[in-house]
Amino acid sequence: MRRVALSAILVAAATSVAVAEDQSKPAFKPTSIKAPFLEQFVDDWSDRWTPSEATKKTPVGGETFSYVGKWEVEEPSAGVIEGDKGLVAKTKAAHHAISAPFEKAIDFSDKPLVVQYEVKYQKGGNCGGGYLKLLEDGFQTAGKEFSDKTPWTIMFGPDLTCPGTKVHFIFRHKNPISGEFEEKHLKVPPRPSIEKLTNLYTLVLHPNNTYDVLFNGESHNRGDLLEDFNPSVNPAEEIDDPEDKKPEDWVDTKRIADPDATKPDDWDEDAPYEIPDEEATKPEGWLDDEPDNVADPDAEKPEEWDDEEDGDWIAPTVRNPKCDSAPGCGEWKRPFKANPDYKGKWYAPQIDNPAYKGEWAPRKIANPNYFQDLTPVKSLKSIGGVGIELWTMTEDILFDNIYIGHSIEDAQALAAETFDVKKPLEVAADKAAQPAEDVDEEVEDLTFDAFKADPVTFLRGRLIKFVDAAKVDPVAAFKAQPQTAATLGLAMITFFGMLGTLFGLVGGQQKPITKSAKKTDAPSPDDKVKKETAPVAPAGEKEKKAGEKTDTPVKKRK
Numbered sequence: 032m033r034r035v036a037l038s039a040i041l042v043a044a045a046t047s048v049a050v051a052e053d054q055s056k057p058a059f060k061p062t063s064i065k066a067p068f069l070e071q072f073v074d075d076w077s078d079r080w081t082p083s084e085a086t087k088k089t090p091v092g093g094e095t096f097s098y099v100g101k102w103e104v105e106e107p108s109a110g111v112i113e114g115d116k117g118l119v120a121k122t123k124a125a126h127h128a129i130s131a132p133f134e135k136a137i138d139f140s141d142k143p144l145v146v147q148y149e150v151k152y153q154k155g156g157n158c159g160g161g162y163l164k165l166l167e168d169g170f171q172t173a174g175k176e177f178s179d180k181t182p183w184t185i186m187f188g189p190d191l192t193c194p195g196t197k198v199h200f201i202f203r204h205k206n207p208i209s210g211e212f213e214e215k216h217l218k219v220p221p222r223p224s225i226e227k228l229t230n231l232y233t234l235v236l237h238p239n240n241t242y243d244v245l246f247n248g249e250s251h252n253r254g255d256l257l258e259d260f261n262p263s264v265n266p267a268e269e270i271d272d273p274e275d276k277k278p279e280d281w282v283d284t285k286r287i288a289d290p291d292a293t294k295p296d297d298w299d300e301d302a303p304y305e306i307p308d309e310e311a312t313k314p315e316g317w318l319d320d321e322p323d324n325v326a327d328p329d330a331e332k333p334e335e336w337d338d339e340e341d342g343d344w345i346a347p348t349v350r351n352p353k354c355d356s357a358p359g360c361g362e363w364k365r366p367f368k369a370n371p372d373y374k375g376k377w378y379a380p381q382i383d384n385p386a387y388k389g390e391w392a393p394r395k396i397a398n399p400n401y402f403q404d405l406t407p408v409k410s411l412k413s414i415g416g417v418g419i420e421l422w423t424m425t426e427d428i429l430f431d432n433i434y435i436g437h438s439i440e441d442a443q444a445l446a447a448e449t450f451d452v453k454k455p456l457e458v459a460a461d462k463a464a465q466p467a468e469d470v471d472e473e474v475e476d477l478t479f480d481a482f483k484a485d486p487v488t489f490l491r492g493r494l495i496k497f498v499d500a501a502k503v504d505p506v507a508a509f510k511a512q513p514q515t516a517a518t519l520g521l522a523m524i525t526f527f528g529m530l531g532t533l534f535g536l537v538g539g540q541q542k543p544i545t546k547s548a549k550k551t552d553a554p555s556p557d558d559k560v561k562k563e564t565a566p567v568a569p570a571g572e573k574e575k576k577a578g579e580k581t582d583t584p585v586k587k588r589k
C-alpha cells in the first residue's frame with residue numbers, strides 16, 4: 032500500500048517542474064447542495080443577514096453597550112480558494128451580533144438536526160467566541176433587535192476563553208413544572224487545539240436524544256442528552272430534607288485523646304531542646320586575647336578633620352590578620368548539642384471515640400420539583416434562524432459554509448466540496464510560510480551532481496522530508512522544494528535501476544513519516560484515497576482508523 036503511494040509520488044516527481052510552475056488557486060464554485068439553511072456568503076448574503084442594532088446590558092454595573100463590532104463579507108487574508116468569501120467579525124475588543132432568519136422554522140423533533148460550519152481565527156487565538164446560536168422560532172422579524180437576550184434553543188461552537196478553548200454544546204430545556212428554561216451544558220466539552228487555520232464544527236442531534244459533536248469531521252463527543260449534561264435534564268427524584276437539622280448531641284468526632292492516659296512520672300516537659308556540649312574542647316591555638324577586629328593600621332586621620340567639631344577621630348576597623356591563621360579569636364564559647372532527655376509537651380494518645388455516631392446526613396424526601404422528560408429533544412423549541420453574538424478581543428474571526436438541516440450525508444458532501452479542499456491547502460501554505468530551517472539550508476547541494484556523488488545521503492536528507500510534505504499536499508511540496516523534485520525526477524529517469532534502493536530507504540523510514548504526517552488533523556491524500564475507494568470501510572479498516580486516532584493531538588486532549 033505504502034509502496035504504491037510512494038511510487039505514484041516518485042512518478043509525479045518526474046513531471047514536477049511543470050507542476051511547480053502552476054501557481055493558480057482553485058476557484059470557488061457555489062454548491063448545488065440544498066438545505067433548509069445553507070450559507071456560503073455569496074453576493075446576495077445581505078438579503079439574509081442583518082447586523083444587530085440592539086444594545087446589550089452587561090451584568091456588571093448595568094452598563095449598556097451597543098453591538099459596535101463591524102461585519103464584513105470578504106476573502107480570508109490568507110485565502111487558498113479564489114473568490115471564496117466568508118463572514119468576518121472585524122473589530123477588536125467589541126461586541127458583535129448578526130443574524131439570519133430561516134425561510135421556514137426548522138423542527139427537529141422527528142428528524143436529525145445537523146449543524147455544521149467553519150471558523151477561522153485568522154489572527155490566532157486570543158479571546159473570542161466562534162459559536163452559533165440557533166434562535167427560537169419567533170425572532171425572525173426582529174433581526175435588528177438580536178441581542179444576548181434573544182431566546183435561543185441551542186448554542187454550538189468554539190470559544191477561545193482566556194485561557195483555554197472549548198467547543199460549547201448547550202441547549203435550553205423548559206422545566207415543565209416551573210415553566211422556566213434552563214441551560215444544559217455538555218459536562219465534558221471537547222477542547223481541541225485551535226490554530227489560525229480553518230476548522231470545521233459539526234453537531235448532530237437525533238430525535239432519540241443521542242448527539243455527536245465532530246471536530247474536523249472526526250467524532251469527539253457522542254452520547255445522550257439525558258446523561259451527559261449539567262445540570263441534568265431530569266432533576267433527582269429525592270432531595271435532602273431542608274427541615275432536617277443535625278441534633279445538638281450528635282457526636283461526629285471520630286478520634287479523641289485517651290481520657291485514661293496519664294503523663295509518665297519521668298516525663299520532664301521542661302527539659303531543654305539543646306544543652307551545652309560538655310565534651311567539646313577549645314581548639315589548640317585559640318587566641319583568647321586577640322580581638323576579632325582591630326583598628327586599620329593604614330588609616331590616617333583626614334586633614335580636614337576638626338577634633339573640636341567632629342569629635343575624636345577613630346580609625347575604621349579591619350579584620351584582625353592574626354585570626355586568619357588561628358582556629359579562632361576572643362572568648363571561646365562551648366557549642367550546644369541536641370538534648371537526649373528532651374521530651375517536649377506530653378499529649379495523651381488518640382483513640383477511637385466510643386461515642387462516635389458516624390457522619391450526619393439529612394434524611395431524603397421526595398423532590399417536590401421532580402419531573403421526568405425522557406424525550407428532551409422533542410421538548411426543544413423549533414428554531415427560526417441562526418445568530419452570531421459574541422465578544423471578541425481578537426478581530427478577523429471568519430465564518431463560512433454554514434449548513435443547518437437534517438442530512439448528515441449532505442453536510443459531509445458540503446464539507447468535501449469546501450473544507451476538505453481548503454484545509455490541506457491551508458496546511459501546506461502555512462508550512463511553506465514557516466521559517467524554512469529544514470527546507471532551505473542545503474539548497475546548494477540539491478543538484479543532480481550531489482545525488483550522483485552521494486545518493487544515500489541525498490536521499491536520506493532530502494527525500495524523506497519531501498515525501499513527508501508531499502503526503503500532505505503533493506503540489507505544495509513540489510512548489511516548496513522544486514529542486515528536490517526536479518533532481519528526483521532526473522534521478523528517476525537516469526537511475527531507474529536504483530528504484531529498489533529508493534524503496535528500501537524510504538521503507539526503512541516508515542515510522543517517522545507516519546508520525547510527522549499525523550501532526551495535522553487535515554485529511555491527507557492517503558485518507559482521501561481510502562475514503563474514495565472504500566466508502567464503506569471493512570471492519571478491520573475501521574479498527575485501524577480508531578487506533579490511529581489516538582495519535583492525533585486533538586484526541587489526546589479527550
Ligand SMILES: *[C@@H]1O[C@H](CO)[C@@H](O)[C@H](O)[C@H]1NC(C)=O
Nearest residue numbers: 143237238239240241242255
Ligand atoms: C439513535 O438514532 C441514531 C440515528 O437513527 C442511531 O444511529 C442510534 O443508534 C440511535 N441510538 C439509540 C441509543 O437508539
